[in-house]
Amino acid sequence: MLVNYLIKEPNKNVQALSEKMDMQNELKRQHHAAxxxxxxxxxxxxxxxxxxxxxxxxxxxxxxETSLVRKYGWLVRLLA
Incomplete structure (x- = not known):
């Protein structure tokens, strides 16, 4: 009974917390990737x-035929 209370129960809680944190980390990674x-x-x-x-x-x-467009047409062609 004492072993169960001191060792197994806290270990179960630690494992549950670990799984929860792993799930949160995975969700954060997926969100970041998306x-x-x-x-x-x-x-x-x-x-x-x-x-x-x-x-x-x-x-x-x-x-x-407008001079303004012809004047800067070379720049547009260069960027395209």
Whole structure:
């Protein structure tokens, strides 16, 4: 009875606490991985939209007759 009270019961509590902390650590890791993935997707989307916009602006710069767009058209083509 004394061995059970002093050794087995605290050990059971320690194991339960250990499992709980491991679960929390795993959830934090998964949350961090998901957040990093979303950031990468957002960055890729922004780059894709920016690239498409600059490509369209470069095409329009070649077609346009206004001097301002022609003046900076080379910069748009360089960035695209």
């Amino acid at each position: 957040f990093q993935y979303r950031l990468k997707r957002l960055a890729a989307t922004k780059v894709g939209i920016t690239s498409a916009f600059l490509a369209g602006a470069a095409v329009q710069a070649g077609k346009s």
